[in-house]
Amino acid sequence: MPDPTLPAPATPTGAAPAGALPIGAVPTGADAGRRTTPPGQRLPVLDVEGLGVRLGGRQVLSDVSFHLCQGEVAGLIGSNGAGKTTLLRAVLGLTPVSAGHVSVAGSRGRRPPVGYVPQKVVLDPDLPIRARDLVQLGQDGHRWGLPWPSAAKRAATEELLAGVGALHLADARVGQLSGGELQRVLVAHALAGGPRLLLLDEPLANLDLRSARDTVALLDCIARQQGIAVLMSTHDVNPLMGVMDRVVYLAGGRAATGPTADVVRSDVLSSLYGHHVDVLHAHGRVIVSIGDDAHRDDGCDAVPASAGVLADEPEPSRSGWR
Amino acid sequence: MSVLHAVFAPGFFSNGPVQAALVMGAVVALVCAPVGVLAVLRGQAFAGHAFADITSTGGSAAVLLGISPVLGFAASAAAGAASMEGLGARQRGDRDLVTGTVLGGALGLSALLLYLSTTRQGTSGATVSVLFGSIFAVSAANWPWVLSLGLPALAVVAAAYRPLLLGSVSPELAAARGVRARLVSAMYLGALAASVALSALTIGAVLSTALLVGPAAAALGLSSRPGRAMAWAGAIAVVSVWAGIVLAYDSYSWPPVGRGWPVSFFVVALVTAFYAVSRAGVRRRPRRQPAGRGS
Amino acid sequence: MLSGLFSAFMLHSWEATSVVAVAAGVVGFFVVLRGSTFAAHAIPQGAFTGAAAAALLGTSTLLGAGVFSFLAVGALARWGRRGRHDVVTALVLVIMLATGSLFLSVGSQYAQQTFSLLFGEPLAVSSAYLWPTVGLAAACTGLVLVSYRRLLLTSAAPELAGAGGVSPAAVNFWFLLAIGAATTLALPVVGALLVFSLMIGPPAAARSLTARPGVALGLSVLLALVTTWAALVGAYWSNWPLGFFVGVAAVLWYLLGRGAKAWGHRPRTAPAVGSSR
Structure with missing residues (x-):
């Protein structure tokens, strides 16, 4: 396909005119589009309240709470083994929940209106x-x-x-x-x-930089134009930085959740990890430095995140972050 | 005319058993084709083969008890399916182990039953006939059974067609779509058991595996649509069976004269040839260029 | 009643079944680990065809079974690299069986002979057969033990092994060859249809009882020995075919393994989902 622009997604639901926005410059365009609707007027789609999951006798998730409104893009961030897939499966209803509840708007009967893309x-x-x-x-x-x-x-x-x-x-x-x-x-x-909520498990894994960028732009576009809430897991926060409204940051089975700018902060992540974490902004990228050796065994994924070598994002408009 | 005579030996079309074999073989081939395509897609070729051997246990039991072999075939297929589902394994590797264990138990039982029937009744031909069957020995009395096994198998495939296809792409996708994976896979196992019991009954355990797996595997390379792949599988299976019957009939005049070569040998050879040709075609086919990748 | 169990006549049977059990236990451990159950079921059908061919030509059963096992192994290794494993296995299996049935029908075999080829006849093991058996068993056990680490690595993580310079295809070929050898020597004792039962039952239980590969391998051999000895006693006592006892024992071992796993279901260190720590 021709390079910077993606074909504009058609809109079967007719929520917005197709191709109304230039999609090439993703972050700014996306943010501009998003700002037009104040968060208060959006309908909530996903509500996770005090979620806990035990698997094989181990507490994989505990007390995870967040909500997601229509048209929002949320990143589910965490290193390998942090419980990202478990959380997605719990939302899908494929993993039994040991505490709290998950509700998807408009869900009646066995099949909640959720679309899923497995890893x-x-x-x-x-x-x-x-x-x-x-x-x-x-x-x-x-x-x-x-x-x-x-x-x-x-x-x-x-x-x-x-x-x-x-x-x-x-x-x-x-x-x-x-x-x-x-x-x-x-x-x-x-x-x-015809889902209200789209879940994606590591959609950017195994993609080259360009495909990853295209995928993020596509998902952002779907969320914005069709009013679908998108929750995608990734171990690197950077590719999502320009488009992500909310973050669910998982570490050690617990979560820090909220608007991106409120979570990807040194003090919030430090209290999540239980030790000092530096969040640095440099050249439009975020570098999360988890300096403690004790967490190095979380897997090598901590290293790319902390080294910030993966993403080559265009400069996001910092003021646009909520 | 002489060419026709060389292919179809004299008396071929007027021979009663041959006519019955042609019809029955086609019916079995057409039932096996769609079930077999799904078996191959779902990686259940081993289970398909296992049912063939398990039904031979039922056949031996029937010989020993002096009841209708059909009852033995159907009952053992049902018991095999139930025990596989009961021991149900989640992962694919473990599923093979469960299949193998059930199959081993059934074969052990088969050994005992055949031994007992040999020593008590002197029906020593039971081993060979149960395992290898003979399509020329199909009796018209089997028709009700053929229909009552074949039609439900086809009905299950038709009813669960879309969930089965989605499950063969990815069980996770199917689960996310709300497919009851357990129910669908149990239904399919039942259909597999029924169609294998049907084919083992009429054409023998060896041929039943060949017809289940071979045409289906060959058809996968011939069409990119699931429905058409099933149609191809059916066509290949029918052609193989019919040509195999013709050759087997002809082979009565081959050395050693008057004994005839087994039908299963010819059908298996033809099915394998179809598979080899199809695979060669797939390999020759240029791989689809990843379109739209260039900048 | 059982006094004749240890007579000179039976001694060969004891020796032969023990040798077969050791080989089957060692090879079977990796059959279960690698999920090659279907291959372990298919290769013996090749041995059956070989035995039928040998009967037709009047040569040694062991030689015929060996040659045709090797053919089956070659076909599996060659075609299995492309295409689906289970499809290729099924096709090799039916080709072998159909060829076997051709040999049987062209020749003038007695059904009794077919029966013993399929289900085994341990009580008639001759001393002439014993030494080739021991040799083959030593060869295939040696083959597996020499490539023990490679087999373990390619079973656990094929892509890792490829990166480490070990060719999974080559390892697979040698492994199939070991199955072929074990099959060939087990054929006259347990029969073509039940060799694989002996190969999967004991290792399946052993795998569930311990997580350490070395211990599981030893346990697998031990359980295989127990199985064949019990089967031999049962067959001697009842005059029923040995294969029956082996097949039933394999089911029991499997159930024992499942039971042990369910009973000892402790909190595991690695949960099934969401963690690869």
Whole structure:
């Protein structure tokens, strides 16, 4: 696709005119768009209250509370083993909750209106399923009976694929897509169910810098134009810095949550980690320095975050942070 | 005309058992094809094969008890499916272990039953006939059973088509869509057991695995659509069975004259050839260029 | 009743089954670890075909079983690298069985012979058979023990092994070869259909009882020995086929392992989800 601009996502819900905003310069454009709606008027979509999860006798999460409104993008930040996937699975209802509760707006019955993109989907290259089949399964994959072809379904599928800039991949086998391409198709699949909330588990892992930037821009665009709340986990805060309204920062099973500027601060993260943490801003990037050796065993992911070597973000408008 | 005679030996079309075999083989092939495509996609080829051997236990039991073999086949397939589901393993590696354990137990039992029937009744041919079957020995009395095993299997595949496909892409995606994974996989295991019992009953345990796995695996490379892949699998299976029957009929005049070569040998050879050709085609096919990547 | 168990005639059976059990226990440990259950089920069918071919040609059963096991191993290793493992395994299996049935139908075998090829006949182990058995068992046990660490590494983390200069494909080939050897020597004793039962039952229990690989390997051999000895006594006493006892014992071992795991379900250090610490 042509470099800096992404194809403007179509809007099946008709929430906003498609392509109304230039998307190329992501952070500023996004922030400008977001500022038009005061936070108070947004409807809450996800409410997590005092969430605790025990797995195999170990307390993986305790007392995690946050909420997410429609159209907001939230980053779920933490090193490997911090409980990011567990939190996402608890929101999906796939992991039993031992304390607190999770509620998704408009959820009735067994299937909450949540779209999910798992971290790693390994597919056989021979799988006789095309991208359009996978997106269609997002609409009706849970239904019984044989699918009947219909022009309406076909149009909806193509609109969803176009919305993520993957229409040209419609007839390719899903197993033969590259990581970034599969990511887009999976996002289209997740959107096919008409979700109010979109969960993504490490969507930026295994993507090169450009694909990662494109993915973030795409998700921001989806949130803004379709009013869908997006919660994505990542171990590096930087790629999300310009677009993220809220942060859920996990460490040691506990969480610091709130608007980005209120959480990614030295004092807040220091109290989360229980020892001194430096948060430095340099050249539009955030460097979270977790200097204690005791936490080095959290995994090597602490190192890129603290070294800040991953992201090469355009300068975000600092004043735009809440 | 002489060419036709060379291919179809005299009496081929007027032979009763041959006609029955052609019809029954086609029916079994068409039931196995969609079930087999899903078995391959879900990585359950081993379970598919295991059911074939497990039903041979039921066949041996039926021989010993003097009841209808069909009852034995169906009952043992159901018992096998139930115990696999009961021991149900979550991970794929463990699932193979469970399958292997159930299969081993069934084969052990099979050994005992065949031994007992050999010593008590002197029906020593039971081993070979149960394991290798003979499509030429299909009797018309089996038709009600064939239908009552085959139709439910197809019905399950049709009913759970979309959840099964989504689950074969990613169990996590299916769970997130609200698919009841446990129910769907139990239903599919039942369909697999029924279709394998049906094919083991009519064409023998060896052929049943070949028809379940081979055409399906060959078809995966031929179409990128799930429905069409199933259709291809059905076509390949029917062609293999029919050609195998023709060759087996012809082989009565091959050395050693008058004995005939087993149908299963020909069908397996044809199915394998289809698979090899399809794989070669896949390898030759240029890999799709990652489109739109260049700047 | 059991006095004849240790007669000179039975001595060969004791020796042969013990040798088979040691080899099956060692190889089986890695069969379970690597999830190669289906391959361990398919390769013996090759040995069965080889035995049928040997009967047709009038050569040694051991030689025929060995050659065809090797063919099956070669096909698995060659085709298994591309395409789906289980599909390739299933196809190799049916090719072998169909060829075996061809040999049986072309030749004029007695059904009794087929039966013993499939289900084994340990009470008729001859002394001429014993020494090749011991040699093969030593070879395949040695093969596994020599490549012990490589097998462990490629089982646990194939991509890690690849980075460390170990070729997973090569290791897999040698491992399949070890299965082939164990199969060949076990065929006349346990039979083609139940060799794999002996290979997966004891190791499955051993794996659940201890987390240390070395101890589990030893336990696996021990349980395999117990299985074959018990089966031999049972077969001698009842005159039923040995395979029956082996198959049932494998199920019992598996259930024991599951039970042990469920009973000792302590808080684990690594939870299943969300942590790779």
